[in-house]
Amino acid sequence: MTRPAQQAPAAQDRHLRIELLRLQAGYQRLAVRQSACRLAGALKPEALAAQAGDHLRATGLGWLGTGLRLWRRYPLMGSLLGSALGAGGRRRVALKTALVAGLIWLARRASPDRSDT
Structure with missing residues (x-):
């Protein structure tokens, strides 16, 4: 009976890690987009x-x-x-x-x- 109780926090941790990775990827995409805009402005x-x-x-x-x-x-x-x-x-x-x-x-x-x- 201890196994289902341990799996619930592990699943929550996994979902939390997935959401953090999605958030991090979103910030990285935003940073790449901003640097591309700065580069395009610098090449005018x-x-x-x-x-x-x-x-x-x-x-x-x-x-x-x-x-x-x-x-x-x-x-x-x-x-x-x-x-x-x-x-x-x-x-x-x-x-x-x-x-x-x-x-x-x-x-x-x-x-x-x-x-x-």
């Missing part, structure tokens, strides 16, 4: 560009990030710069240098992260 082009910009600023190349941002914002400037740098000649090299210097000056003047303001 805006996030990748922001991360690259942060990395450039950290390495001291913030001006390159500013140039890339201006290049994307004003594509006509990039086209003009490319056509100006395409041809040769001594006089044209001087004009190209002046154009590039002026564009750099404008970009630095327009950049919002100036330290002297």
Whole structure:
């Protein structure tokens, strides 16, 4: 007669363990789903560009990030710069240098992260 009394708590323990394992599996599925959503958000082009910009600023190349941002914002400037740098000649090299210097000056003047303001 002691056997049926011992089996009842063992069955309850087994059911409790099963429910705990189901709960644990549910939490693991939720964690995997959340990490997949975070990964998908991190792989968006805006996030990748922001991360690259942060990395450039950290390495001291913030001006390159500013140039890339201006290049994307004003594509006509990039086209003009490319056509100006395409041809040769001594006089044209001087004009190209002046154009590039002026564009750099404008970009630095327009950049919002100036330290002297």
